[in-house]
Amino acid sequence: MQSNPTVYQVAVPQGVAPGAMFQANVGGQMMQVQCPAGVGPGQMIQVQGAAMAVAAPAVQLMNNDADGGLDRIMSPLKGLLIRQRLDAWEGIVPFFNKENKYKVAAKPDSFDDMPYADMTDEVFKAAMHKGHVLTMKEKSEFCDRIVCLNRRTFDMRVKPGKATEGMNWEEKNMLSFHRPCKLNVRTPCCLLCPNEITAHDNNYNVIGKVQEDFRCPGSCCMKRYWNLTDKDDQLKYVLVDDLCCNTNICAPTFCCPVRRFDLMDPTVTERVGGLRNIFPGCTMRGCWGDADNYVVDFPADATSADKATILAASILIDFQLFEKSSNDEDGGGMGMY
Numbered sequence: 430m431q432s433n434p435t436v437y438q439v440a441v442p443q444g445v446a447p448g449a450m451f452q453a454n455v456g457g458q459m460m461q462v463q464c465p466a467g468v469g470p471g472q473m474i475q476v477q478g479a480a481m482a483v484a485a486p487a488v489q490l491m492n493n494d495a496d497g498g499l500d501r502i503m504s505p506l507k508g509l510l511i512r513q514r515l516d517a518w519e520g521i522v523p524f525f526n527k528e529n530k531y532k533v534a535a536k537p538d539s540f541d542d543m544p545y546a547d548m549t550d551e552v553f554k555a556a557m558h559k560g561h562v563l564t565m566k567e568k569s570e571f572c573d574r575i576v577c578l579n580r581r582t583f584d585m586r587v588k589p590g591k592a593t594e595g596m597n598w599e600e601k602n603m604l605s606f607h608r609p610c611k612l613n614v615r616t617p618c619c620l621l622c623p624n625e626i627t628a629h630d631n632n633y634n635v636i637g638k639v640q641e642d643f644r645c646p647g648s649c650c651m652k653r654y655w656n657l658t659d660k661d662d663q664l665k666y667v668l669v670d671d672l673c674c675n676t677n678i679c680a681p682t683f684c685c686p687v688r689r690f691d692l693m694d695p696t697v698t699e700r701v702g703g704l705r706n707i708f709p710g711c712t713m714r715g716c717w718g719d720a721d722n723y724v725v726d727f728p729a730d731a732t733s734a735d736k737a738t739i740l741a742a743s744i745l746i747d748f749q750l751f752e753k754s755s756n757d758e759d760g761g762g763m764g765m766y
Contacts, residue, residue, distance in 0.1 A: 436475050442505045443470040444538060471506055471535025472560045496733075497603040497631030498589060502562055503733040508536030508726045509562075511743060512553045515720040526574040528583075529752075532590060533563035533740070540724060545687050550709040553722045561590035563603075565744070573610070579752035582610040585744055587737075605629045606741045608748065619643050626745040628738045636660050637738025639745050642667075644697075651678070654697075655745070657738050664695045665735055666728070668704065668742055670750075681708035681721075690746065692728065692739065701728035704743050706751065721751050 439453040445464050453462045455476050462476055514530040534556040540548070569583035587604035607627045614621040620643035628637040642654040651672040657665050669691045672678045680688035685708075692702035705724045714720045723743055727736050 436477055438473045438501075439476045440501060440505045441468055441470050441472050441474060443507045443535070445470055469535070469537065469559065471502075471562050473502075499603055499630060499737065500733045502589060502603070503736045506535050506562070506727065506736065507538075508540070508724065509740065510534045510536050510540075510553055510556050511721075511723040511725065512550075512557055513720040513722070513747070515714050526578070528567040528569055528574070529747075530567070531565040531744075532557045532561040533565065534559070534561045534590075536724060536726070545707065548707045548722075548724070550712060550714055550722060553707075553709075564588050564590045577610050579748050580610050580612065581608075581748075583608050583748075585741075587740075603631055604737050604740075605633065606744055608745060613641070615643075617649065618645075620648070624745060624749050626741050628734075628741040630734075630737075634660070636734040637665075637741065638662075639668075639738060639742040641749075655742060657692075657735075657742055659734065659738070666701065666739070667693045667695065667697050668746075669693055669697070670746075681706045683708065683711060692726070702726045702731070702739070704739075704746065706746075719752070721747055723747070 437455050439455060439462060441464050442451055445451045447464050447466045447468060449464050450461050451464065453460055453476065455462070460476070462474075465474060468474055510533070512532050512534075514532070516527045537556065565585050565587050567583045567585055569581055573581040573583070585606035585608070586602045587606070588602055605628075607629065609625065611622045611624050613623055620641060623641040623643075625638065625640040627635055627639075630636050637660065638658050640656050640658075642656045644652075644654050647654065647669075653670040653672070655668040657668060659665050670677065670688075671691070677685075677688055679685040687708070688706040690704040690706075691700050692704065693699065694701050703726045707722045707724060709720065709722050725739060725743055727739060731739070
């Protein structure tokens with residue numbers, strides 16, 4: 430029986446430049462692989478593995494990940510760039526609110542030292558064209574979007590993006606996020622019906638949850654907190670929005686282009702990562718539309734499930750604080766919802 434080579438998909442690790450060699454697990458064997466020209470970290474490349482007695486269709490071999498590709502895509506990533514799609518109809522018709530869509534790319538190492546002034550929308554756009562690793566699309570009811578606005582119930586479907594072409598996961602999402610409608614009430618001493626979002630794997634098993642929290646004395650001093658827990662309800666991280674005595678209260682705007690959220694360890698003593706909303710600039714996206722750009726920095730020890738939960742937290746933040754409603758309650762300011 431004639432044996433034919435098998436083609437595998439391999440993710441390019443962070444820090445690997447075009448032409449450089451790196452080690453990869455190809456069909457259960459560790460091999461030295463060269464990064465092709467025009468390909469960057471987080472993108473998928475095809476690698477020919479050892480010959481097999483019976484060659485199965487490549488798409489079937491790529492589809493054998495029990496987690497739908499979650500670990501294959503998320504594991505090598507140190508951070509993400511998130512770019513929301515601009516919908517012109519929302520600016521033309523005030524009450525017209527369509528489902529949100531996002532593209533997600535691997536965060537280039539150059540972003541670590543890049544000044545905020547250089548993080549323009551064109552840079553985000555170029556990163557998406559080079560190869561986005563995920564696409565995210567909201568699924569919600571029209572009435573919910575009109576009546577409940579940014580508090581609405583929705584499911585966010587997460588699928589592999591352009592950089593992972595060739596992987597056939599059309600039947601199932603790689604991830605999904607569920608956000609229930611919460612009419613939360615903030616009082617001087619507690620938070621009732623807190624906002625939350627839950628991350629599910631491709632089999633709809635819970636892998637993480639994000640829930641807003643009330644902490645004294647911080648919550649009484651213009652700080653907001655979100656607890657990130659794993660599938661066993663163990664606290665992994667705390668996301669903090671500090672509006673006290675800094676420019677966060679005005680951001681993201683032309684004069685204060687970055688809204689910063691610190692990702693802290695469970696004791697809230699050490700910063701281990703973060704989320705930044707970057708003002709798109711004085712363009713249609715920044716001044717007229719409702720579309721945001723985010724930079725996500727993952728903790729060094731974060732698992733693939735942790736990274737998925739942090740991604741879910743960025744979506745909750747976007748809806749809760751930056752999704753414009755008819756009276757713009759939360760459009761980038763001190764929204765109470």
